[in-house]
Amino acid sequence: KQEVTQIPAALSVPEGENLVLNCSFTDSAIYNLQWFRQDPGKGLTSLLLIQSSQREQTSGRLNASLDKSSGRSTLYIAASQPGDSATYLCAVRSSGDKLTFGTGTRLAVRP
Amino acid sequence: NAGVMQNPRHLVRRRGQEARLRCSPMKGHSHVYWYRQLPEEGLKFMVYLQKENIIDESGMPKERFSAEFPKEGPSILRIQQVVRGDSAAYFCASSPMGPTAKNIQYFGAGTRLSVL
Numbered sequence: 001k002q003e004v005t006q007i008p009a010a011l012s013v014p015e016g017e018n019l020v021l022n023c024s025f026t027d028s029a030i031y032n033l034q035w036f037r038q039d040p041g042k043g044l045t046s047l048l049l050i051q052s053s054q055r056e057q058t059s060g061r062l063n064a065s066l067d068k069s070s071g072r073s074t075l076y077i078a079a080s081q082p083g084d085s086a087t088y089l090c091a092v093r094s095s096g097d098k099l100t101f102g103t104g105t106r107l108a109v110r111p
Numbered sequence: 112n113a114g115v116m117q118n119p120r121h122l123v124r125r126r127g128q129e130a131r132l133r134c135s136p137m138k139g140h141s142h143v144y145w146y147r148q149l150p151e152e153g154l155k156f157m158v159y160l161q162k163e164n165i166i167d168e169s170g171m172p173k174e175r176f177s178a179e180f181p182k183e184g185p186s187i188l189r190i191q192q193v194v195r196g197d198s199a200a201y202f203c204a205s206s207p208m209g210p211t212a213k214n215i216q217y218f219g220a221g222t223r224l225s226v227l
Contacts, residue, residue, distance in 0.1 A: 004153075036218075043202065043220035044154075089153070096167055097206075098144065098156040099216060 002027045002094045006102035013080055014110050021075040021105045023090030028068050035064050035075050036089040038104070044089065048075070080109045113138070115205050115219035116185075123225045124193050132188040132222045136205030143186040144216055145178060148200040160186060193226045200224075 003026045013019055023033070032051045036044040048057045048064040050073070056065040063076040077084060087106045091099040116135040124130050136143050145157040147170075159167040160180035171178070175193075180186040190197055200223050204216035 031214075034215075041223070044218040046215070046217070049215060091154075093214075097142070097159055097214065098167065098170070099146075099154075099204075100156070101146075101153040103153040 002030075002092060002100045004090060004092055004100050004102040006088075006090055006105050008105060009103070010106040010108075012108040012110060015080060015082060017080050017109075018076070018078050019080055019107075021077070021088050021090075021107070023073040023075070023102055025071045025073075025092045025100070027094055028071050029094055030068065031093045033064075033066055033073050034091045034093070034099070035062075035073075036091060038087045038089055040087075047088075077107075080107075082109045082111050085109050115203055115217055117201075117203050117219035117222050119222060120220065121223050121225070123227065125227050126194055127192050130190040130193050130197070130224055130226075132190075132201050132203075132224070133185045134188070134203030134205075134219060135185040136203075137207075137217055140205035140207050140217075142206045142208065143180050144204040144206075145186075145188050146202045146204065148202065148221075150199070154202060157188075190224075193224070195226050198224055198226045 005024050007022045034049045035047045050057045050066040061078040066073045085108050087104040089104045090102045141162050143160045146154040148154045156170040158171050158178045175191045177189045200221045202221045203219045206216045
């Protein structure tokens with residue numbers, strides 16, 4: 001059974017810092033891994049999708065890496081801004097078509 | 112192209128009532144997924160449906176919960192005789208194709224169910 005863990009559970013940083021969010025999963029037989037952003041009371045916004053054959057994906061100030069063999073992914077956010085404050089979710093798609101989510105990292109970027 | 116539409120956005124029910132949550136997938140998408148997010152927990156898969164078929168319901172509670180995706184109209188997640196523990200955010204996602212490596216699920220804004 002796939003399990004996804006995210007560390008840290010919460011993070012508070014001053015504006016401008018570079019930061020790393022971590023995601024680990026127990027079963028390395030995955031199709032892809034996806035990072036989402038969730039704002040309070042809102043839905044999920046997909047940030048980056050990494051296929052199992054890829055090592056990383058980049059979008060603007062975001063960079064996600066995937067090490068399938070060790071069951072880890074990191075989301076790197078460069079030059080953080082207050083608008084980045086949200087909960088970041090990692091989700092893995094393994095067998096079948098369902099996503100297994102981590103419990104998220106709650107990020108607060110202080111002005 | 113409108114995204115995944117869920118309604119209502121907020122739903123309040125008293126214990127014992129029925130809750131019906133609706134999800135209209137993106138245009139051209141014939142695969143729908145329901146997830147539940149309990150307070151302070153991650154999203155958990157509930158059910159995966161194609162038009163008129165339930166493909167995977169391994170995450171659905173055994174009682175009181177049912178889902179359908181008819182040939183015409185939205186997908187419905189139905190919760191009978193709601194209890195306080197059903198209070199959660201229910202998210203729907205849709206995709207244009209079934210289980211392939213490149214399949215991507217697009218999420219709606221969710222329905223927040225509160226049971227009094």
